[in-house]
Amino acid sequence: MASSDTSRVPDAGSGQIRQTLPVKAGAGAYDILIGAGLLDAPASWAGLPESAHGVIVTNEVVGPLLASRLMRGLAGRHARLSVLELPDGEAHKDWATLNRIFDHLIQQGCDRRTVLYALGGGVVGDITGFAAGCYMRGVPFVQVPTTLLAQVDSSVGGKTAINHALGKNMIGLFNQPLRVVCDLDVLHTLPEREFAAGLAEVVKYGPIADAAFLEWIEAHAHALRQRDPEAIAHAVRRSCEIKAQVVGADERENGLREILNFGHTFGHAIETATGFGTWLHGEAVACGMGLASALSARIGLVGVDVERRLAALLASFGLPMRPPQLPPQTWLELMRRDKKAHAGLIRFVVLEEVGRAAVRPVADELVIDVIRAAA
């Protein structure tokens, strides 16, 4: 991947340094802001539409902690600014919760110029982005990710969705936000398990796109676990850069973008089979990356050393590497529903070397072999 094209911009409001990272998406473009103390800094929101209605969509855990800070940052931008708290968790990323957003918007008299702010993790971001894409056939929205996973992955790139009982993220849209605002301060209060799940998606960018970044993560694994601010800032920035480059080259996942799903074909099957929310998304992806590395080795693309190296790093973050016990047919059936599948063939993101990934169809027997070996 090409190197960084971020720029350092002094934040007029607080005197702090923040990073601005541009993302190209289809015909449009938007910025990712990364820095400390962004939530309540008016400069983070400058230039966004100042329409009559603003709605902060959050959840019952994040809202009480952070909504008031965001409201301070947005002060004066909307004549009416309301907060909607959704239930927390992947199990609620469904139509019923989506409809609560629509109810709120209609009851508040929100029109087509209303701006939605998605304040929360991946679930809040996914469901709010989908709601924004559909309410009155589309209103603008801003991603304000408050988990590591959302900052480095789900808030960037415009994928939005809800789950269907029969498959994860089956119903959704490509819908780009006006801006992504990553306040690094909020990561310090994340529960241990959620922080580790976020690190899984950080690790992902190494094997698929940047061998040097993987080495950096390995060298700074302790600092990352300790949430060292410098280490976190670099991890978020480099992850967003890689994601922005991949997405900029392929907004609608016709090719290159699929590599971002490394570990996700297995991971989504784990999430669906165990019930949304039992495994955190990042945990399922970590386990899935282990399986996908093993699959890459099994079909002779990389050595088993690559598989072992990744598994060791992920396990050192406390991530679960052992897949759940499921009958082989269940695995195959769940994975055949993957959105990368074409005409029944299961396609996997595999590693061709450390730092380079590709998508390949793989025979069912090999897949089952690999799952058996890991169980």
Next chain:
Amino acid sequence: MASSDTSRVPDAGSGQIRQTLPVKAGAGAYDILIGAGLLDAPASWAGLPESAHGVIVTNEVVGPLLASRLMRGLAGRHARLSVLELPDGEAHKDWATLNRIFDHLIQQGCDRRTVLYALGGGVVGDITGFAAGCYMRGVPFVQVPTTLLAQVDSSVGGKTAINHALGKNMIGLFNQPLRVVCDLDVLHTLPEREFAAGLAEVVKYGPIADAAFLEWIEAHAHALRQRDPEAIAHAVRRSCEIKAQVVGADERENGLREILNFGHTFGHAIETATGFGTWLHGEAVACGMGLASALSARIGLVGVDVERRLAALLASFGLPMRPPQLPPQTWLELMRRDKKAHAGLIRFVVLEEVGRAAVRPVADELVIDVIRAAA
């Protein structure tokens, strides 16, 4: 409006003449085919993607009549072609029905290349277009409108939606089809009431965009009521031309396109207040056009002769011109939810002269006056 840019293309399959009308929509473009005998003619479908899965989405009334003809036309194009029959009627244009489409697509193992065919009236077209926009974040679809209203209005322009209990078409997308195929033969079996409702949307194009077309409709009102094939063909063609021109200039309803909603602000309020399906959409729009004309006269833009002329024409088609009895506050509240509203002001499409429309905010008192006078 500029005149026609249609072209006559001999249909290789049947020797019949069909019209091809190009529509420009954002970065893309697609064709409307208009003619007799198109459903089962393979030439109508040539050039569309021949992916593994095709799904005909229809309803329990249209399906038994026409699905087999469409299946003949599509023969050989998809390895698996299935038919999904939804319940009939505007009352079912909701999430529950939308979810039946998703259930079917997942159960059939439909992937991202699956093509959906919306075979039916406006409800089937709206809900199928929305489903296509969301399933796996978007699969291609084709509009196959089988009512006059859908052929002249709802199938063209890429607006898709479902209703929310609190407002019509509140949840939806701009999602353009790959093609629109208008088979004129199917109009001959439409129930009287539905055919008349379609004529309301044909009439609409005269006052908002083409005074000569309004005169033509008046001169051919008898032929249209009798469903004379030549008269219907011209009405469908000219309506689609005007709609395509307006939509081509403003895909996402930022300005010009709003004029297509002439009569719809009142009409949607009628539909919501009386329960979706009690009034047919075209009936509510007819009554709404009467009210919008009266409003145009009331604020001094046109004479009362225009209001009377339109009301006479619409009434001659058997369309209801008397609004339902609702308290003034109910009218205002329902209309304030209109998607054209900005910051609480109700905006109406009004006539500046016959053949030219504009959007204006109107004071509540004047609106209530006009409704009272018509009741």
